Amino acid sequence: MIVGESEMAEVNDLPGEQGSERISEAEHAVMEALWEKNPLTAAEVCEQVCDRRGWSMPTVKTLLSRLVAKGAIATEPDGRRFLYRPLLARTAYLGGESRRLVDRLFGGRAAPLFAHLAETEALTDDDIAEIERLLRELRK
Amino acid sequence: MIVGESEMAEVNDLPGEQGSERISEAEHAVMEALWEKNPLTAAEVCEQVCDRRGWSMPTVKTLLSRLVAKGAIATEPDGRRFLYRPLLARTAYLGGESRRLVDRLFGGRAAPLFAHLAETEALTDDDIAEIERLLRELRK
DNA sequence: AGCCTTCGACTACATCTGTAAACATTAAGT
DNA sequence: ACTTAATGTTTACAGATGTAGTCGAAGGCT
Structure with missing residues (x-):
């Protein structure tokens, strides 16, 4: 079973995509x-x-x-x-994962996700304040 | 409002949790x-x-x-x-999954998730309006 | 010059997931 | 009654994932 192996494996196989594979x-x-x-x-x-x-x-x-x-x-x-x-990049990963969730569970709309977070009390006062700040910024 | 179904689980609950297993x-x-x-x-x-x-x-x-x-x-x-x-209940599932994401990727804080969605333009104007409405409601 | 430590590479293996075929049962039609 | 179509149960199997052991080369130590 232990096959003698002296070959060096290519570490550089598929040059295709770079960030496409799912990360567990x-x-x-x-x-x-x-x-x-x-x-x-x-x-x-x-x-x-x-x-x-x-x-x-x-x-x-x-x-x-x-x-x-x-x-x-x-x-x-x-x-x-x-x-x-x-x-x-972390940003890309977070963005991808967030989008996947929103797409899969909330039909691609962020508002329902937000509503859920609010409902399940996953939003702290700080969060709310922060989000309000972000909203104001978006409004600009 | 998104207040969901009641839970009518009781008939036969395995020893342990009932809705705890992850759903693929x-x-x-x-x-x-x-x-x-x-x-x-x-x-x-x-x-x-x-x-x-x-x-x-x-x-x-x-x-x-x-x-x-x-x-x-x-x-x-x-x-x-x-x-x-x-x-x-769908509500419970959505809530659970959302929270998992927020916990895992954003340290349990919803604001950074929100910031991300905003940043990556995953927020439509409708979303923003809706979220503002929800915020006002939370403020009450 | 050898031996030990350190690393990466390779191998292992149980579980979960996606996807489905084979099998058993049984109501239903003829 | 006998065949058949529908339906749940069991089994299968490949790929992903979690977790880790083993192997062999490369340096360091004596």
Whole structure:
């Protein structure tokens, strides 16, 4: 079963899309770490997330690999290890996810989502104040 | 107002939570059909969604079974077949999903989500007007 | 020059999801 | 009664996901 393998795998396969693949929740946690500060080594990413999520290094490694495969992050060699940095901007990710939710659940309209948040008391006073401020700004 | 259905879940609650299991996207499509009109037979659900999603009856059957297993819908025998009706209210589902998104991506604060929608021009004028109206209502 | 540590790569594996076929049952028509 | 069409149940299977172990190369240490 353990097939001897000496070939070097292409890390650079599909050049097609860069940010198109869906990012899972666990992967997202890794992305957050990288968005907060980058580039980071795998060990540094682990420092940021392993405790919080109860993960071990291998898990982080896997997630990093998958993110690289998905084109969400890039690696650059730093001596013998890699530094990871995001390719996908946090803004783009948030925007995409938000839009997906709004499209899927609220027919693409943001107002019903807002109404729901309000209803379920997911809106703090601060939120409301902030949103009013944003609205005024939009009005300009 | 969006104040939704009552909850009439009680018949057979698994030991644990009742609406707690996550509902997948495909399952959600089935739920939408049932929320729109219920109770429905499996065949009727299929009529509602199979074309739109390119599904076959077996697929719908599977999804219905899984939804039953998750406690999101209930069956009642109608002759030899079953009628399906939602146990999980649409309102609750939407609220839950919205909150999940807000928690996961925006640190539980709705304002940043709102800011994002605004920024990415995902807010129509109608949305803005509607939200202002909702805000005024909240202020009361 | 070897041994140990450190990393990335590869492999593993259970669960969930999407999608569906095979099977069993049973009402219904003939 | 016997076949058939409808309907729920069981099983299947590939791909994604969560989580992690193993392997082999590269450097560092003695």
